[in-house]
Amino acid sequence: MIINNVKLVLENEVVEGSLAVKNGVISAFADTNSQLPEAINGEGGWLMPGFIELHTDNLDKFFTPRPKVDWPAYSAMSSHDALMVASGITTVLDAIAVGDVRDGGHRLDNLQKMIGAVRNSEQAGLNRAEHRLHLRCELPHESTLPLFEEFMNIPELGLVSLMDHSPGQRQFSTPEKYREYYQGKYRLNDDEMEAFQESQIANSLRWAKPNRMAIAEHCNRLGIALASHDDATAAHVAESKALGSVIAEFPTTEEAAYASHQQGLQVLMGAPNIIRGGSHSGNVAAQHLASLGLLDILSSDYYPASLIDAVFRIALDESNAFGLSQAVALVTRNPATALSLQDRGVIAEGKRADLVLARAHQGHHYVHNVWRQGKQVF
Template sequence: MTNAKIVTRSACFNGTVQIVDGLIADIATSSTSARGALDFEGDHLLPGLIDVHTDHLEKQILPRAGMSWDPLGAAIAHDIQICAAGATTVFDSLIVGAVGNPERRRLLPLMLQGLGEARRHGLLRADHLLHLRCDARETDLIDLFLAYADRPELRFVTIMDDGPRRDPKRFRHLERRKNTPEAEIEAEISAAATTEDCTEDNRRRLVAHCRERGVPFASHDDTTVAHIAEAVGHGLSISEFPITLEAAKAARAAGMTIIVGGPNLVAGRSHTGNVSVRELAQEGLIDIICSDYIPASILRGIWHLASQSDLSLPEAVALSSGRPAETFGLFDRGEIAVGKRADLVRVADRAGPIVRAVWTAGRQVL
């Protein structure tokens, strides 16, 4: 690959990358006239993005309420869009349990079935890993989790709790967005104080199971200093989507890795009224960018940071390549360096980033 703007961990320069047997064999700061070399015509060459949280598969298997799609077809469509967004490694973020949305219990095994079938037939372009988001309010959460806890592709677990006990103000906000009557909302908040709470026991047991298996785990949607303190008390070192500046600052003070969503960064605001990721970026409070629910948002978020913040392009790219690779132990990938897996993306800058080609382990898949 020659005549490319190569983005390494520390620099961006014109040059050539040689791939041998799926690995990066050489990086040069000059062009080559070698026969068969691919001329990038000045396009960027980036490491393949590592997307640690996307629920995009849900939208493929349930495109409309009450309308389920074929699991294999959904997995393939999901994979194509992920790859076209520049991600060569993706953590499919699937919910275990989900109080208030029992349909997700039915969908979880179907999504895993579709991914498994696509993997067996060699139909997946990206490397698909598993991220389980566990609803701490489910009374049978641990049994639900253990059904999937030993899957070899499991790499990440998040503990969720959007209940009225943890944060009544946020609970009101979320329920109002669902058009839940005020009387019902207040009744649930009042009842929470007197009903049995399973969340603390679920957190404790879930953390123990993750530690036993060596799976990284995170808190989710933290809003207060107290939530961060609770997470730290359980040994959590990752805060996924802190939704207030207060929580993000507390997470940084506690030494936690902070994961944010690309759609919020690109739009400049949260669609649910949470803190703007751009504000967090200005405060130096982001470590990893994921796509959340729009696959293309990572690359656009990177371009925004590189042009509108103090971050260089290599620093911005690392937020969705090198940093997630380090955080989740994917040491064979995540940067353009000799000996690393040749997961690579050709990106043209046409008033914004456009993915033109993708390689995983040296094989062109797009």
């Protein structure tokens, strides 16, 4: 296969030319166009490596499309997978919550079903994107550690994050934001919210620290990449580094992002934060971190199509030093490096032919075609 007449987004530059694929890998690329009539005409679009998504809870939405609605597992998985590739994502770590911030939450009910659907569909070759698992361990919960130990040896597990969403911790450092978020999410009245808040604080004091230590120890022993989550202070970051974290997910302050860089952790922020111009929780803006050179990885988080939009917004923003190659690296090379996925993430000979062809219309950038290992999947 030859893809012709494209702007190749390479590691350090963008060049106009063509790219050839053989047996699922990139066999050659050049700054000239092929003369072969069977070459695919990219019509001047941008050809980039396939996007690598490290933290998306999008699968949740398909398993429970409405409150109290449980959707069949393989139908949910198929719909989720289709949306991933349509967004340019060829490698996805499906983030599944272990433990929950509320007893009886649907995530606990769906835990086995979601993990089974990801594993079985991947093993059967049903997916268009390559799916792996990211276990989001909600630390202030008595069930978190035994549930994690049940799944920690499965081969599809690629990333574990440690989080504490109790009031006064990290993401919700102010009580007002905590109440605003969870009262809206769970439709709690004031008395119910007060009881919920008190139980979460008690659970955090009882379970967060021992669960954090035990899960980190398991990950280090098994060689599973570990991520911190919502670190707010340099002390949080120092703790995360000591536990063996390699990724800092969604640091909530400039102080924490800077400390993460100093400690060698890759800073991951949400692409929706870029699109919206700030954090829905009132935390530090991803664009601000980009302007300081403190942004390494973008995740679509809850909105898959945000990746491509955020990449071009960062590349076109004059307040930072990102060109298009550096912006694309936020969703390709850098997440691949964080997980030691050495076979993908860049356009280079011998690398997997996971590719995204993007085009623009009236200032909007969109995914036009996607290939995974040389096979067109969108």
